[in-house]
Amino acid sequence: MSEKFIQSVDRAIDILELFSLTDTELSVKEISDRLQLSKSTVHGLIKTLENRGYLEQKPTDQKYKLGLRLFELGNLVGGGMELRNLAYPVIHDLVATLQETVHLVVLDKDEVVYVEKVEGPGSLRMYSMLGKRAPLYCTGVGKALFAHLDEETVDRILNEVELRAFTSLTLTDPVAIKRELAKIREQGYAIDDEEIEIGLKCVAAPIFNHEGKVIASISSAGPKHRFSDEKMETFISEVKLAALAVSKRFGYRG
DSSP, X not given: OOTTOOHHHHXXXXXXXXXXXXXXXXXXXXXXXXXXXXXXXXXXXXXXXXHTTSEEEOTTTOOEEEOHHHHHHXXXXXXXXXXXXXXXXXXXXXXXXXXXXXXXXXXXXXXXXXXXXXXXXXXXXXXXXTTOEEOSTTSHHHHHHHTTSOHHHHHHHHHHSOOOOSSTTOOOOHHHHHHHHHHHHHHTOEEEESSSSXXXXXXXXXXXXXXXXXXXXXXXXXXXXXXXXXXXXXXXXXXXXXXXXXXXXXXXXX
């Protein structure tokens, strides 16, 4: 551990990271129990975070929720992302062409993070949302990106990440996953056919920078019945063209 490691800051971050889509509100006792810290320690950290706007206390039940300051900082991160800004016009055109939801993701800590999502006119509630993390091995955007990482990194991730089966169609065998990644590299696109969520299908393609390194991926996703065999050729072609258009904005000449 680094000599510059500050325990109180680390604990404060631990508190913030306890909150999730399923745990939007937590009491001092719940935080104390989960982090195995004394109530007095937790109370001091919480009051500091609350004072700076990172937490808010509800007057009704005294529980805490994430504060607006985090939303403000999150918008600064998203708004300052060159990738998101350069890709947005292309994403908008793709949604208009295919009439389905389009996602943009980047790689972070062996997962993808959704950094942009523009919904189509007939969108449905799905797994994705801005800021959410998802596996590399069983999402279209994840596989499109995963397929273009170096072999050593791919092997490390497959060895270290829990290959959980989200549906009966999720590939969890490392050998089978690597075989599919090779196919994705060859054809230039990936398909998620109900691997992360039943009823959901998507087509995804990688985005490269001027050095030819994969930096992100883009997808079009929607209900499986709207991704019929007759339409798949169009979906694949348009998603690949969109990925190439974004790549060219980063100087890609491949």
